[in-house]
Amino acid sequence: MSTQPPQPALNLRPGSTDAVRLGVLVPLSRPGWAEAGRHLLTGLELAAHEVDAAGGIDGRPLELLVRDTAADPRRATAAVDELAALGAVALAGEYHSVVARAAANRAEALGLPFLCSSAVLNALTDGPADGVARLAPAQSHGWRLYADFLLDAGHRRIAVATEPSVYWATGARLLRDRLAPHGGGVTELDLRTLAPADVCDALAADGATALLLLAGHPDPVVPVVRAVRRDPRLTGLLLGAPAGQPEFAGWHALLGEDGAAVPFLRYLPERLGPLGTRVAADLRARLGSEPSFVAFEGHDTVTVLAEVLRSHGTERERIAAAWPHVTVEGTRGPIRFTRAPGTHVHQWTWPPVQIADRDPAEPGRFRILRTSG
Structure with missing residues (x-):
């Protein structure tokens, strides 16, 4: 306490x-x-x-x-x-x-x-x-940095697990626009119609090297993470959560080791x-x-x-x-x-941005994978 x-x-x-x-x-x-x-x-x-x-x-x-x-x-x-x-x-x-x-x-x-x-x-x-x-x-700033991180890691074929929201739809569009000039593409998987097992089947057929979780926490994201981690066909698939879900203690409490090595955005130096x-x-x-x-x-x-x-x-x-x-x-x-162009409001341009994840060797600890600002 x-x-x-x-x-x-x-x-x-x-x-x-x-x-x-x-x-x-x-x-x-x-x-x-x-x-x-x-x-x-x-x-x-x-x-x-x-x-x-x-x-x-x-x-x-x-x-x-x-x-x-x-x-x-x-x-x-x-x-x-x-x-x-x-x-x-x-x-x-x-x-x-x-x-x-x-x-x-x-x-x-x-x-x-x-x-x-x-x-x-x-x-x-x-x-x-x-x-x-x-x-x-602005979302375009942070998510562009996240897309560049994916490109630098060799990911061109990306899948996104989504649910309806202008926020998630905008994120998917930003990723697609950033990846396209480099020969990349984005496959959208609608979590309204696909169960976690269906998501795994779609990923195995698609050949994507990364799945980004553009949906709410804990549901429907947590069941998808568990299913992917347990599917031998998807060994080596990168899971990502640009919206920052893995930073919170609730993520670690629900997923433990399964929630490690999921890169996310956070706004810290x-x-x-x-x-x-x-x-x-x-x-x-x-x-x-x-x-x-x-x-x-x-x-x-x-x-x-x-x-x-x-x-x-x-x-x-x-x-x-x-x-x-x-x-x-x-x-x-x-x-x-x-x-800032395209934001309509007075904007702090820009807060520091990190891409981080939870350390697979010690999921209670964070690793900083990239910084900007």
């Missing part, structure tokens, strides 16, 4: 009750990826505690108004309306790309600034959005600096496990917003106008926002 680190005394203005409210969107229940949501929320809450311990926002405490999106875009949109009505000065968080897109469009329409923590879909909004910014890299190292220790104590990159994204989100609130004020219009002028030291390096 884990215990939280000691809580330092707050240094807020005497008698202050006028909290600065931040709306927070996180997936905390099924069908959302609740484990990722818990990591994201832990990072957000740790940073909010640190802000208050340092005096808050000009003496005012920071209050997080947390809403569970459960990976439901309609639920997220309703939460944005509610949080705006409750006086939130800005919106933070979200992990699932399709949900974040719905929230970002609604927040922009309401004039509520939104700093998206973890969603990567390139088109986070329908069009240019002045009030929306994002910490996670090769080595954390002093700030990142300190925050990692605090996150580890709160989570009771190794923090994922998602927890660092949560911490950086509140750190950035706190700096904006202190330097530009708490009015929504001033917060939205501040994104191009922000420079903040985050847990993973200096954070600045630009207008």
Whole structure:
């Protein structure tokens, strides 16, 4: 059982009750990826505690108004309306790309600034959005690096196990576009119609050298991994999960050795600096496990917003106008926002990117296979 680190005394203005409210969107229940949501929320809450311990926002405490999106875009949109009505000065968080897109469009329409923590879909909004910014890299950036990793390892014929989602479909298209000029191709296997045994049969017939898991965790991904690992026809087939599922403890708990050697994307530097190292220790104590990159994204989100609130004020219009002028030291390096082509929002270009996997000799340990940034 884990215990939280000691809580330092707050240094807020005497008698202050006028909290600065931040709306927070996180997936905390099924069908959302609740484990990722818990990591994201832990990072957000740790940073909010640190802000208050340092005096808050000009003496005012920071209050997080947390809403569970459960990976439901309609639920997220309703939460944005509610949080705006409750006086939130800005919106933070979200992990699932399709949900974040719905929230970002609604927040922009309401004039509520939104700093998206973890969603990567390139088109986070329908069009240019002045009030929306994002910490996670655009999908085209990270998945292009992943495709290059596959090409350098000699993989040209790729299969993807998918389920319907604009996020998964975009990922498959990005991979196909990157592989095609090098003579590569992508075969799509629809997990709505194929059982794990059917996936294995299709792979054996296709001759693909890698299968990428573009579907939800634990279902339907975990049964597919088990089936592939146990099929002697598929010995030597690379399993990959660019969306990052293997980083989480739940993956290791369910799959053990079967979940090792599955390369995934995560947004961390090769080595954390002093700030990142300190925050990692605090996150580890709160989570009771190794923090994922998602927890660092949560911490950086509140750190950035706190700096904006202190330097530009708490009015929504001033917060939205501040994104191009922000420079903040985050847990993973200096954070600045630009207008990256094709993203419509103010974007950190770019967070550091790793391709990593779990070590087959010690699945509780990660191996860094490639870094960028």
